[in-house]
Amino acid sequence: MRYLPLDDADRAAMLATIGVETVDDLYRDVPAGAYLPRPLPDLPPHAGEMAVMRSLQRLADRSVPAGSRPFFCGAGCYRHHIPASVDYLIQRGEFLTSYTPYQPEVSQGTLQMLFEFQTQVALLTGMEVANASMYDGATAAAEAVLMAGRVTRRHRAVLAGNLHPHYRDTITTLAGFTGFNAVSADPRPDGREDLAGLIDGETAAVVVQTPDLFGNPHDLRALAEVAHQAGALLVAVVTEAVSLGLLTPPGAMGADIVVAEGQSIGNPMGFGGPHVGLFATQSRHVRQMPGRLCGETVDADGRRGFVLTLSTREQHIRREKATSNICTNSGLCALAFSIHLSLLGEAGLMRLARLNHARAAAAADRLAAVPGVAVVNDGFFNEFTLRLDRPAAAVVDRLADEGVIAGVPVSRLHPDRADLDHLLLVAVTETVEDEDIEALARGLAAAAA
Amino acid sequence: MTTLLFTRDHEWIRRDSADSTDGTIGITHYAQDQLGDIVFIELPEVGRAVVKGEEFAVIESVKAASEVYAPASGTIAAVNPALADSPALVNESAEADGWLIRLTLANPAELDGLFDADGYQAYLAELG
């Protein structure tokens, strides 16, 4: 077996050193009857690399990769081009096969990268500090609500109706188990929702997404003021990180915590994971922030170096008093994010964001010209909502059969809202070409006919 | 005459006299030594009521975090303002400049049974 270096001679010599006859003797503490001295029957035996690749290639071929046809899905997960150098660098064994940098003297590579990542995230979100990443955007949003509870010592969260329903559900699951009362507003596809009436003196967090589920960017300043007057924290959610290359960031609009899904930068869609949650806040809240943190210090020779710090907030030390039960971050995805963002730089990110916006604007204009199709949004970044003249899910399925992945029908995310079932979310990134937009327009026209 | 008493959890309380209801509270030299370099101290709000045995502060060192418990019930009258910027004061002067809070005692009789200085030293000797 290619992954096991010991041979039988090694094993025999080692057993002799230990002073037992067989490996089975080392399992003598296992209750009799529960120990399996032979491999489980009815399961396949080991296989060579060629055979494994062949069988998994066959499985993979049963999916339709996004790159193989016109593709318009978004709703919290976006298809962007990833430079080849990003995927090469994250596969360097020193990054790929190292662990959490608990021994800083031999982990400066990971630590310096995390310090750079934290700074990039802080700059991008317009906040003062960021952590070393979370599982994904939705879990980051749930942790933000709990953090707001610790800061305000209150237990009520107000969730915008245009928050991604998966984020809403992730928050309400965790909230329900932790004594939080989370109230959700109704979705408003046109983006004109007013949360002020739901905010009261018991509110810990107001959670709002920009651009929202339907693609509408939000100016958060008035809402931030209302939240702050009530003593609540404003939690801003960004599910498309590339939008931060063009839009005024939530940190400049009064947000107290910004959480984001960082997948868009450096990471493939991967059927939904692993992705990378970004989490940023103001310095004064740093000790209530969940997740790992890397900080700068000096070594015994006075040279700059980096360490994991403020770890007394974490589960392995505080145990039942920890800020969160989380121990891993999303290290390798954070690395991919950081490398891709370094390659883009400010100039490249802004250009990428403008390109996305321009592609989406061109698509919105073209699709609005299709009979029976209307664009719902006044404003958008790279994703907008179409209102069709019939249920969108059936149209999407039909177009999929015809070779166009048309987008995400809102009914997939809001299955209980019959009033939204004609709505289709369409994301248009830099990877979409003019002929893709034409194919979608033709498909929608044919479906409406 | 000043009285100084100690708890089994390594807090001290100092008062101007045995019947005074104004106590200054901190952790002992032994406790700071056990914690190592202290990096942050979370102190309560002035005016908060605490009951005997309740956690009123958290002291963080690099590797550990430790709760500090009220040796008696009362109301927080003051917190040491110097600790926000200089938590190391507790390492340097645990039983003087590194005090944590001033407490207005609700019932000084609750302090009966705490160690005096000699008793606390004997207790430490027992701990080894």
Add this chain to the structure above:
Amino acid sequence: MNRTGRDTRPAGNTASDGETRPLVLETPLIFEQAGPATTGVDLPDPPPGPPRLGPVAERASIGLPGLSEPEAMRHYTRLSQQNFAIDSTIYPLGSCTMKHNPRLNEAVARLPGFADVHPLQPEATVQGALAAIDALAGWLKDLTGMPAVAMTPGAGAHGELAGMMAIRTALADRGETDRTHVLVPESAHGTNPATAAALGFEVDRIPADARGRVDLAAFKARLGPDVAAIMLTNPNTCGLFEGEIIEIAAALHEAGGFFYCDGANFNAIVGRVRPGDLGIDAMHINLHKTFSTPHGGGGPGAGPVVLSDALAPYAPLPKVVAAGDGRFALAERAEGAHAKSFGRLKAFHGQMGMFTRALAYILSHGADGLHQAAGDAVLNANYLMARLSAVMTPSFDGPCMHEALFDDRFLKGSGVHTLDLAKALIDEGFHPMTMYFPLVVPGALLIEPTESEPKRTLDAFADALIGLVARAAAGEADAFAAAPRKTPRRRLDETTAARRPVLRWTPPAPTQEAAE
């Protein structure tokens, strides 16, 4: 020419402190290298046109530096060279299972049918991805002997959260809301009490006996109508199999509680013991430990949690379900058979990229290979235990499972601390073991070699440790306190880092002169 057989290592080569050496190359922060104008990505010009951003203004500047592609390659390559990794050295961190990460798994994860697929594409277009999840789920159920598995948790601690949420939901469904206490052995991972407390349970500690196992009498005495569950790691954090686990499960079930098993150490028993045969109700599986998905410098992980029939109805959504004719569907709503689900834990369907890697690993090993891998992991740990017991002090009598636990008694009087020994090991070219964990053992040293190490590496590691122990005994405490000396950085000042946290780069303040 070197025909005389002389030592090829030059005498007196003591490269050390702060010396600039080839192949230990520094790289400044990206913010110190470049400005906002440079970019390493060529993109077409966006066509002109008015922005249509609704009420939000365009941002003016961000402050991000950019690197050209060669600069980026050099920066990250240099950073990588400052890391120890499994690819370069034994990484025997106890309770972390740092085993070989096969590159086949990386290739599989990047197949477009798995990687270039959107989570909300029509189900008909993601059948391969769903089939892969189902195939891995099948293996996990077979290997654990459990009837159900929830695949969505993002890491071990998340799986633990899912399992305990299922338990709390099941208790509420039974009307047993008075069960508010969770029993956690003293030796548990910190996540266990953190998870229980996060869900509002009271955490009660159960002491260990002199053999490093749960004190069965103390455990039984604590059982009662207020107990919701026990959270027990098996093999436990001392690297020992809980031999009385079946009795523990029986007593707990008799008293109406659920058995949560922390599967962090499953690598010791995979293919040799099915946790389902031991009476557990839930167990998370760290795919990055037992099934070799890369640790990636701290994630991403994946933490599927297997569940008993009693807990399966409460599993989180979404779930992959068979739809007949070899096809699969996603159950995303709490309705029908899934009406009792406690809800959603994560944005999408789980850590797909980790599932495909784990599946490639499992298929490569097969049932026989996994059986052998667990045996080799346990053999390697016991071999180190045997070789080191002469000079170090094992905490408990053997045999151990996949990790060997020592305490610091052998260092008594030497002036050398556990930490110093670990740091000195770095200078010998090895990654240290886990230190000061489990907390129940003073000065703990927990060594988990995994099955990936050949015997000669184990011998070299043992020889190095034996040599260090001799030096400690010989009174070289000062040298230990100064270690490591050969690393890119020497010991770092963690106190300053925590007292005055600097958590991001900030532009240097303008000098007085410039400001005036």
